[in-house]
Amino acid sequence: MKKTVMYTETRTWFFDLDMSEDADLDKNMRALKDTNGFYFYIDDCTSDEYESTWQEMPEDWRSGSDPDYTEDFRSIAKKELKGENLKIVLASLTEHA
Numbered sequence: 001m002k003k004t005v006m007y008t009e010t011r012t013w014f015f016d017l018d019m020s021e022d023a024d025l026d027k028n029m030r031a032l033k034d035t036n037g038f039y040f041y042i043d044d045c046t047s048d049e050y051e052s053t054w055q056e057m058p059e060d061w062r063s064g065s066d067p068d069y070t071e072d073f074r075s076i077a078k079k080e081l082k083g084e085n086l087k088i089v090l091a092s093l094t095e096h097a
Helices: 025-032 036-041 070-080 083-092
Strands: 002-008 012-018 053-056
Touching: 002 025, 012 070, 025 053, 025 070, 025 083, 036 070, 070 083
Parallel strands: none
Antiparallel strands: 002 012, 002 053
């Protein structure tokens, strides 16, 4: 299930994630948020100074041209996460064949 996500900190990013039907976007983003890889793709590295938020965008807001970070986030999880956070992200993101 393709989800378009809006991530806002000091500016706003839009990106797509292919997520399983029952995946929890909030848990997935919280698990990834403080990784170096996450900062590489999005975030102004000001998380301590500004509150960041994320939410799924309604279908009619989707541009169809937002970058898909599914495989990038899966790779970040495998490199940087362990334990429960790793399980959350890998279970959330749909694997492409």
